[in-house]
Amino acid sequence: MKQKLTGVFIALLCLFAYFSFTPDSSLSDDYAKWQHYGGGPDQSRYFKGSQITKKNVSKLQVAWVYPTADSVPNFFSPIVVDTVMYVMAKNYSLVAINALTGKEIWIHANLQGLTRRGINYWESKDRKDRRLLFTLNNSLQAIDALTGKSILTFGNNGYVDMREGLDREVSSIRRIQSMMPGVIFDNLIIMGSAPGEAYFSPPGHVRAYNVITGKQEWIFHTIPHPGEFGYETWPKDAYKYVGAVNVWSEISVDVKRGIAYLPLGSPTYDYYGADRIGSNLFGNSLVALDARTGKRLWHFQTVHHDLWDYDLASAPQLITVKHKGKRIDAVAAATKHGFMFVFDRVTGEPIFPIEEKPFPASEMPGEQAWPTQPIPTVVPSFTRHEVTQETLNPYYSKTEREKWQKRIAEAKSGLYIPPSDKYETIAVPGALGGVNFGNTAADPKNGMVYILAQEYPSVYKLEKIKAPTELMSQDDVEKAKKLYASTCRSCHGENMTGAGIAPSIVNAGQRIGIDDFKGLLAAGRGQMPGFAHIQEEQVTAIYRFLGGNPAMRMGFGRKNDSSKMPEGPVVASGGAKVKPDAKVVAPMSEYPEDVDHPQDRYTTDYGTFWPGLLNPKWSRVMAYDLNTGKVKWEHTIGEDTLSLNKETQNLGTPGGAQRKGMVVTSNGLLFCTAKGGKLYAFDSEKGKLLWETTLSHESNAQPIMYEIAGKQYLVVNATSNFTRDGINHAKKPGALPRGYVVYALPGKK
Template identity: 35%
Template sequence: MKNYLFNYSLFFAVSISALGACKAQTNLDRTWSVYKADENSANYSPLNQITTANVERLQHAWTLTLDDKPEGAKPSSSQCNPIILDGIMYASSANQWAYAVDASTGKQLWSFDPLDGKQGVEVNRGLTYWENGNDKRILMTANNFLIALDANTGKPISSFGNNGRVDLKIGLRDEGKDFWVSSTSPGIIYKNLIIMGCRVPDIYGAQPGYIRAYDTRSGELVWTFHTVPQPGEPGYETWPPDAYKVVGGVNNWAGMSIDSKRGMVFLGLGSPSYDFYGKDRKGSNLYGNCVVALNAATGSLVWHFQTVHHDLWDYDLPAPPTLVTINKDGKMIDAVAQTTKQGFVFVFNRETGESLFPIEERKVPASHLPGEEAWPTQPIPLKPKPFARQWMTEDDLTNFSPADHDALVKQFRSMRYEGLYTPPDLKGTLQLPGTRGGGEWGGAAYDPATNMFYIKSNDAPDLITLVTGSKEAVNRPVDAASQLETAERHAGPDQFANSTGYITWTDPSGNPAITPPWGTLNALNLATGEYTWQIPLGNDSLRQQDGAPETGLEGRAGPIVTAGGVIFISGTEDRILRALDKTSGKLLWQTTLPGFANATPCTYQANGKQYVAISVGGTPENPSGFIMAFALSQP
């Protein structure tokens, strides 16, 4: 780790800032009341009962065993980040049920099945809480519905929408037609509005992912922001004239952040569909892959920055922008930090959208596909440096056996590869980072006392293999069979699809194709743009070479950081929940969970005691999964 001269004026300024932030958080029983901790999406807790000195005393406090899947069902993979208010935890299951739980004991208070006994097939990352006096509500999504529940009873509120539900299909482009839409990450509250993104399929003929705000009391649609601009709207000129009628995607599936004082909502948008071929969407394609700031009351555009022009790699912005206040060159700046799948961190002035570090438009490779016009340049931040690998050679190929290595070398030499932003090609293309590489939906954790930004990263290459024809023109079909049929109807013989997307490249025996580390945790000082440490996170003991460092593992969940100086993170396939020292990344405590915890943890106070909790996926014995909490034992 690097040594730094102690700057007393910097220490004083940062300490005063952190003190002010802590004072603003007056109710310690509500420090994790929003998805990812607070409206900043910072994954930070001001609680300091659990510290680097005592975290080794963490022990199991309680487990809620969920029971919303039938015996023998496929084990679920939960991604829920629970929220906690006044001693009550609210969480969702992988089966899309909502739960209220006594946060001290794990006793279930109520549950709600939004699907009337049917099995859920969609990811759900959590719930949203809203209150006005004694009116306390949980807002949740299930399939294409936004649902309002009484937070005390778990019963639907009949005055909201149609008997407690709002159909998210209403108000989209092709309302009244057969299409699929859902919402995987919870909406965010601004006054009496819940602002929603959505998930749409990554297929030809998908809907555009409009951003919408609904009245939390009535369910009435208040405003809509068209992510694929319509005639007369800014950005319309970056598409073909009729693109808004046919192009889909450009959706916010990862969640949002709110600056309540400024009345601004911040979000990251995904790529236009189809993800890997854009003949029908020539142009830079605003607001695809954009960090967007909107007026939270009206939905009007304040500023935007496009991180990928005319995306051909499915480089969706995978996590909410994190709202931070950093001391840069002796000046406190309210900013927005956005992680990306490519491994970049973009940092913008919150009010103006001006980058705090230099960004350069660099020439990138041209496309060889018929009809495709790849954008000639892409924005490259000069600082911070990438937190994920963006280049590889034959020397980076693994060698688990001579035959496996030879197969990788042959495949590597057969593909088109010119580094980051190599366009999809008929001969096959290597993509690094791949569609599941770099930063993922768990996002980063930000410590306001130190300007440190902690990022989980994956070094995971993909292969892009293009095929043609209607039945192949779906890259990642949704679970509903009707959506596959819809995609087939929209696809044509002159369209291309990637048949190997969302799969990490491996050798013939199933070993990772690239040398470790395969997953890292990175500590970035946002004030300087420099990293202070990087460690492998997770370990594949079967593939670890004798005497070599831990391998690191892929993982989509994110870290959290506390005022007690501790980072908590899980999400790796070794099923371990870890506690690390935030200053060095040193492992302080770990426990093996009963299932795969593909979720970001949370920490909260209940009855004066600090807990750490996490959603855990299902097992063959209990496919529904668990919620587990840990607390300090007596010294």
């Protein structure tokens, strides 16, 4: 015991020494730090550093690697404070490591359910109080950044229950945690959420909490309550049953002005809105709030009455542009459906004209598609919006091509074609974009916005929801088989026995509880995407199909064996203990008795199984000069077996921009990751490729950059598995272990 305490004491002494490091004067600029998920509160992913240049970037080499020491892929983006880097590793542990060497300082073990993509750092003005804030499943918690131990004075004995205050019975809410960490502003942490996309999911109200006490300081009702602005854009009492309209992605903050910019998602249900007739503010809106009070300053709705799941899914970029002889502080929002909207950051006035243009009406019973939609008229779209016989992928086999020619002839395709139960609609882009989370970055002072773009279609067809049954009827069996075929079979195989990196799921329902199974389907894991829109009865049917019994309860939340400790300087385990609900109420499944509602409900799946449906180019990095509203350059990115064929080289990869990220530097460099473990460096002004390398594992997280004593480092989380259509570089001789790979120029540390 004495030896263990001595080891912890030495680790703490080392930690205090690291934190006492005095940065050089170049680090006084906020852009010379990476203490936030996106670099800074503006989420620009911009870094001010002088060492790595266009001339020497090709000399970058691996400086060190921190292995995660487990087989779990993660999407976590590190942050760096002084000389300490915080990462997720070792079976969902939060680990502090020396940013110069990768040596472990402390480990807070067994945080299963930790925010998937990152955490927040806050410090008091005197730097005596330093905190890491994050969500753990449905709770908001804080850890002492120096010691790694939970701060039990935060919230209620160390946690805040984020299910509270969302217009639903608290214990009925199964999932509210966002995969993003939120954003720090002053003494506040501003939080979004991911409540799900099914009928009756909870609303995604945005909230700010005090970082010291955990007290909720303000709430912005994204689905307005009676008397609030926008209430009239919904049916009466819609806030009682409509869900989502949430920020599941990245909130950007103008720190100087104290304005938070919210990229809000679509209302439920995404593809059929007969129970939410109206334009549905603040769904699919860019909303500017007073970050101190939560008061709305202005908004712009990019999609009225969304029927296509066109969430605003990427960080609004805060830039300064030269426009009509003036310098204007602006905010740019790139969308899933391929448009770039640009506004005056303070007033919300469009920098470039936006027109309301007419689009087709819906043919579905009770549905009222909005008659017009806003379309930018100067800034060009970065995707196409229709699949035709002429634009079909020319590299399909003859059989595959004939099949799709027939489907296209019988379907409707085009921008804002409402989904139908009579025929398929092919939306380009579909539910995955366009751009998605992590797919925007900026040079804030020069009006340049960079995006990772893909043309990823969705094929929809609405189907009436049948009444759920408790027993596995023949209808349930057919429903489960259909859902398995459309969402699972391509990876897990015809007989559920697995293929490639996808494991066997035979009788998987006997190994996982129904609540965990729902969470897995909603959020995804590793290379498996989330399917948050799947209806409750469909989930129950496929759960039974996989051998599960919904009546059997295996405990709330994921299993967490706190007795199993990772090797290294463990200082704590499990986070603050969350008090279980005294009584668990079933999730809302019907409309309140006192509200009018449609007789039938309809649903569809994401339809995202054909990313290469269009002819190339499939995935690319693009530079928008928003001083002029023009695309300055673009370059295809990504590697898979198709892209290595001589005929199809330099065409990008289907789905190749999903879950990737960028770093923009003051020295004119743009680093970005791409499918196949690719890491690139481009000339950010001209688009010339200056350097590329291939990682030993796929990267599905944001790269970061930091500088210590004049030496610059680039960090890439390379912990994910390669997909079956790619090359497994992890099996090559000399492959690096799964972990965080740190690049630097050769020379002394």
